[in-house]
Amino acid sequence: MSEKVVKIAVDAMGGDYAPGEIVKGAIQAAREQGVEVVLVGSEELLKKALTQTLSLQGRGQGEGENVGIVNANEVIKEGESPVAALRLKPDASILVSTRMVKEGKADAVVSMGYTGAVMVAAIEILGKLEGIKRPSAGGLLCRFAPNTLVFDMGANADCKPRDLLVFAVIGSVVCRKILNVSNPTVALLSNGAEEGKGNLLVKKAYPLFKQSHLNFIGNVEGNDIPFARANVIVCDGFTGNILLKFCEGLGEALVERLKITLDRQLPREQIESITNNLFALTHTAEEGGPILGIDGVVVIGHGRSKAPQVANAINMAKISVESNLVEELKTELGRELK
C-alpha cells in the first residue's frame, strides 16, 4: 500500500443523477476511503451541489472534506459521436478529467457518463498498452462464483488466438490485484473439457496457453462457470457478451416465475428479499470497473449509479492505483507477448 493519498478526478457531469449523486458519492468516498477527490464539471453547479449536500449533513463547505473542484464547461452526451466531441468539445468534463491523469494531476479518473465517450477519451488521451487491440471488458458473469472472472464480455467480437492470451493475462492480473487470488487458475471456455475440443479459435489458443506463464488448467464448459472451476475463464467477446446477457435474461425469467410460485406461500417482504437476491446473483453488469488495457486507471460506472455506487467506483479506482494494476499489466503483457 502506498502512503501517498490517492487523488481521483471524478467526471461530475456524467451519469443519470449528475451532479447531485456524484457529489454525494465523492464526499462519502473522501471520508471513508481517505482519498482526495477532484470533482470536474461546471464550477457553479458543483459548488452549489457541494454546499447543499454538506449543509444537509450539518457541515460547512470544505470542512474537513478532501474534495476539490476543477471547472469544465461542457458535457459529452449519450448519442453524440465521441470522436467528433473530442475535437468539438475540448472542455468537456470527461476530457478534462482524463487529461488530469495524463498530466499527472490525478492518479485515476472515474465516470458514470456516456461509456463511448469515456472509452474514446481513455484511448485517445491515455493510450492503449502495448499488445492491446481494443480495451477489454471482463468481470463477473454471475455472483455464484465471486472469484471467477470471464474475459472478454464486450467489444472484441472477432478474436485471434493471441487476443485470447491477452484476455487471460489481463484476467489473471485483475484476479491477483483486485480479488487477491494469489495464483489464479486460467481456463479456455469450450464445448468440451478435453484438449482438442473447441472451435478453431480455442484449438489454436490451447497450445499458446500451455506454453505461457499462466496457471492454465485446460478447457472448461458452460456449466463450470457458476461452479468456479477456474478463476479466469477466457472466451471471445461475442460468446462472452451473449452469455452475460443470457444470464441476466434467465435470472429475470426465474425471478418472475418464482414470484408467482411463492405468492401467498411466504410473506410478501420475504419473497421480495429472496427474488431480489436471485436477481442480484444474475446481474453483474451494473457494477462497472476499470477499463483494462489503457495506460492509466479509468473506471466506468453505470449511468444509473447513485452515491453508494459512485463511492464504490471511486474505491475501485483507489484499489487499482494502490495495487499498481497498470504497471503489473504492462509487465505481464510484455512477458507473454514477447
Added chain:
Amino acid sequence: MSEKVVKIAVDAMGGDYAPGEIVKGAIQAAREQGVEVVLVGSEELLKKALTQTLSLQGRGQGEGENVGIVNANEVIKEGESPVAALRLKPDASILVSTRMVKEGKADAVVSMGYTGAVMVAAIEILGKLEGIKRPSAGGLLCRFAPNTLVFDMGANADCKPRDLLVFAVIGSVVCRKILNVSNPTVALLSNGAEEGKGNLLVKKAYPLFKQSHLNFIGNVEGNDIPFARANVIVCDGFTGNILLKFCEGLGEALVERLKITLDRQLPREQIESITNNLFALTHTAEEGGPILGIDGVVVIGHGRSKAPQVANAINMAKISVESNLVEELKTELGRELK
C-alpha cells in the same frame, strides 16, 4: 395425419435401463399412441422382458399388443469406435434397426443407446440430406420459452454463413411440424440487436437471412432467449453448446441456493417441488429428439431414459413420420440452398 399405422423400430439394447425399461416404454407407446413397435435386440432377452412386463400387468404375451421382435445379436457400447463397429458388428441392434428404415421395413428408428453409434448409423445407412454437412442438434434451450428453439447446440462448432441458413431452415421446419407454429419467426443470436452488430459470421449471415424465404426478424440478444423473442434462434454450435450447458449450470447453482434460502421457511416437500420445477426449466437436454438432416426419422433419447421417456421418444418419432418432417426438410432446404 396418415391413416396408416406408423411402424417404429426400437433399438431395445441401447440405454442404461435396456432392455427392461425400453420394452415397458414400447408397450406403453403401442397401447397409447396406436403405433406398431418392433423391438430390435437379443430375441431371448426381449421375449423374457416382454413376458415379464405383460404378466406383471396381468396379461399374456402378444395379447392385443402391437409389439414385435426382430433379432440382433450384438450391441455397440459407449466408448467403442462407431465407425469401426459398423464393420465389425454388422448385427448390432442399432444397425439392424436403422437398416429396417432404409429397407422400408420401419418408418422410424428410436434409440436410447450410445449417441455416437446412433449418429454414425444414421449417416452411413440413411445418408444426409442435400446441403447438410453435419446433422444438427437444436431444440429447447430452456423451458421458459416452449416455442423457442435454438439451432445449433451441438456438433457444428465452426460455421459458415450458409450453415447458419441451414440451421434456420431446419429450425423453421421443426417449429412448424413438431411445435405447430404456423409462421415461425427466425432471428440471429448476436451481441447487439441492430443490423450490423455481431461477429463476422453473423454479419455475413444477415443478408443471406434477409434474402431468404424465412420469416427473419433480425438479431436478438442473449436475454431475449428466455423471453421468446423469436421461435428459431440461430447460432453456431460452439456458442449454442456453451449456452445450453451454462443454462444447466446456472439452474443447478440457483436450485442449490434456493434450497438453502427456503430451508425451514416452507415444508420440505414444497421446497422439493419448487426446486425440481426450476431444475426442469433449465435442463432440456434430457429430452432427446430427432437427428435433423438425415434422410429418415432417427430419434435419440437420453441414456438414462425410463419407460415414460422411451414412450415420449417413440411419440416424437411418430409425430416426425406423420408430419412428413423429412420430406418437408428436403423441400425447404432445396428451396433455400438453390
